[in-house]
Amino acid sequence: MFFKIFLYFALIIYCSAYKCQVTDPVWSKTYTVQGTILIPYAELVEPFCAWYDGVSKASRIDYYGGMVKTYQLAKENDYGVSIKIAPITTEEQLNSITCLQVNGTGENPITPQNVLPDLRGFTCVGEEIIDGIKTEKLQFKQEFGNKINKYTMWLRYKKNSDGGFTPIPVRYEMKGFNSLLGSHYDHYYLNYDYFDNSDIASEVFEVANNMTCVGFPGPGDKHIYTFNPMREFMLPHYEGHVDFEFDKFKSKHNRQYETKLEHEKRKEIFRQNLRFIHSKNRAQLGYSLGVNHLADHTELELKALRGKQYTSGYNGGNPFPYSELDIKKALVTILPDQLDWRLFGAVTPVKDQSICGSCWSFGTVGAIEGAYFLKNGGNLVRLSQQALIDCSWGYGNNGCDGGEDFRAYQWMLKHGGIPTEEEYGPYLGQDGYCHANNVSLVAKITGFVNVTTNNQDALRLAIAKHGPISVAIDASHKTFSFYSNGLYYEPKCKNGPDELDHAVLAVGYGVMNGQLYWLVKNSWSTYWGNDGYILMSAKNNNCGVMTDPTYVTM
Incomplete structure (x- = not known):
């Protein structure tokens, strides 16, 4: 017991005494990243590759090895455009590569999408070994309503020729606790396997010359799950798209939950099922999933x-004649x-x-x-x-x-x-x-x-x-x-x-x-x-x- 108490206080002293290598790390304005999104509650593991250019205000994120490509181009048109290129199957065509486009508006302009969280407000809390890599651990806590979200970023540094340091991402995790539910309502993390802050060729953000993009109805903020699914995982926190989809679901299926607690519970189940549905659709499995009347059901209810x-043995039926x-x-x-x-x-x-x-x-x-x-x-x-x-x-x-x-x-x-x-x-x-x-x-x-x-x-x-x-x-x-x-x-x-x-x-x-x-x-x-x-x-x-x-x- 004495040893455990000693270890506990020693850890506190170590963490409080640890001095960060960089006080306020800032990501490179241009980078290429490969990694994986893991969402335990939705049973999802989804690979991605991203290019971000803050100078030219453009980003591109590919999912499942380029099966689906998404572009966020802030300088196109007046308020930017969001583009998705994906194989589309109809009764007439099989896996036809199609370009879909949503235009930004004054109220909802399109901006380049980071796949690295904004680190303002994060505090360095110590060191930790992640997958054999020595990293610095930064944390940030955010409270809104009944929810407390804790964000953790693990990173390492590369020394530059000018004596400065470039932060390199290793892992990013979010754990969300809902005091009304009395439990964690969300959990996801991103593992970063490759990072390069070299300049990016402009061709990366160009759509093929022979491809015409077809307009997609509705404002861009209503298509987060299909055109920019990464947005909900990055700080600053955003979940307006979840509220929009859940309101649609409740209206269509006449859902009226008796208590605020039940409403919160069903919304969080819906959130994870919605992520699952859209992630699997990006994987192009040969069939599509959709939001149906079961989208707010628990595993037990399903x-x-x-x-x-099942009963073993002969069931009394006649053999096939x-x-x-x-x-x-x-x-x-x-x-x-x-x-x-x-x-x-x-x-x-x-x-x-x-x-x-x-x-x-x-x-x-x-x-x-x-x-x-x-x-x-x-x-x-x-x-x-x-x-x-x-x-x-x-x-x-x-x-x-x-x-x-x-x-x-x-x-x-x-x-x-x-x-x-x-x-x-x-x-x-x-x-x-x-x-x-x-x-x-x-x-x-x-x-x-x-x-x-x-x-x-x-x-x-x-x-x-x-x-x-x-x-x-x-x-x-x-x-x-x-x-x-x-x-x-x-x-x-x-x-x-x-x-x-x-x-x-x-x-x-x-x-x-x-x-x-x-x-x-x-x-x-x-x-x-x-x-x-x-x-x-x-x-x-x-x-x-x-x-x-x-x-x-x-």
């Missing part, structure tokens, strides 16, 4: 939407290159399962509705998810706390069908009283079939001959939560039977850019995805679409 359970030879013949004779059962009227509108882990009931009912459509001459009948939520507990399902499709099939086999939504009543988004005995049942099934696992052609044949198919997937990644459009492929996705946590409906398939995809209907409302749908890559059985597909027989 997990609650994924209610697919087509041999490998049958499948090969079908590929040549009857299987279309692409198929969308929505076009034939076999799919009911997308619903919102709400705050209920009932995804399993939607995948199940979708498969039954499709089979019933084929059975009764193309007449689509809306069947009741709520009946399965309320009534199939005896077969191992747990209502809003999760379930499995085969257990719902077993309940139907015993009871002789399922109620229509019109007779049973609307979906409630919660567990309810079972009253299936008081209504008539339709869509009687004779059994269910397990499609051959991890077989693209088998699943295509099943969809083509038997309609929409109930499938389980790994939906645990935030890229899935905020998917908007494009061909979804998530390298981190799992596909083992015990690694799938969400049940959905495969309503078709097709080919995009040479890649086979599954057209999948989700149950998170039309605000999610592309009007409630997603194109999921079939490559490597990504996310497990081909692991446990089932359909019913009638």
Whole structure:
């Protein structure tokens, strides 16, 4: 104990006695930097390369190895211009390199963007070894409202020929504490791997001669996340763009938080999700993410939407009745290159399962509705998810706390069908009283079939001959939560039977850019995805679409 006390006071004495090498360090007016932004709360690691020229009042920041380039040119036009060059994919063009431009205004002029914080107000607090480099440590604390932000800069110095010193950045960190929340609300840091304060060639800030920039609507301060994402990480502190986006979100989705505490909590969740969405879009993954109704949800709340359970062993289904030879013949004779059962009227509108882990009931009912459509001459009948939520507990399902499709099939086999939504009543988004005995049942099934696992052609044949198919997937990644459009492929996705946590409906398939995809209907409302749908890559059985597909027989 004595030793710890001695060490504590010795540290205080050392820090107070430490003399900074430079009293008020000032960054070079011109520099080139390479580094990485790390945001733990948003689970992001994003590389960048930046050029800053304070003399010519120009800056450029590239993200993900130049996948997206941003320019801040203060001397262009009357109030400067902000430019973004990025690959854009439309129905007609794939990854077309496009130049987008926002013009500054008198109220919001464009200025060059630093990637090094303004060090005015920072105090030198000692030395520290960072990644094997001896650095000086500077800190600055800023308070506003309920928030206390602590900024730390680690730097070293290079001696100049005139005897002066040039500061070289090593690491910059921000930790934000919200006294209302009683916890840290933000944390990010930038690691600087390369620094050079030599003059920068003017060509660095020039857009290619053969490229015409297209105007982007709205003032520049409303496009921080897309045109200048670095701004929010640098001092002086700025978060007007967060307020703007959060107000838009609350208005669109009718969010009214009961307390100031809840409002602050949801805003900070939204902030991190917004960063995640735009960072992943800059990475050009082949699909886009978007701000949807889930953007203020915690990880736990998102997990609650994924209610697919797992039971090992045989589920009681029949084997896929087509041999490998049958499948090969079908590929040549009857299987279309692409198929969308929505076009034939076999799919009911997308619903919102709400705050209920009932995804399993939607995948199940979708498969039954499709089979019933084929059975009764193309007449689509809306069947009741709520009946399965309320009534199939005896077969191992747990209502809003999760379930499995085969257990719902077993309940139907015993009871002789399922109620229509019109007779049973609307979906409630919660567990309810079972009253299936008081209504008539339709869509009687004779059994269910397990499609051959991890077989693209088998699943295509099943969809083509038997309609929409109930499938389980790994939906645990935030890229899935905020998917908007494009061909979804998530390298981190799992596909083992015990690694799938969400049940959905495969309503078709097709080919995009040479890649086979599954057209999948989700149950998170039309605000999610592309009007409630997603194109999921079939490559490597990504996310497990081909692991446990089932359909019913009638």
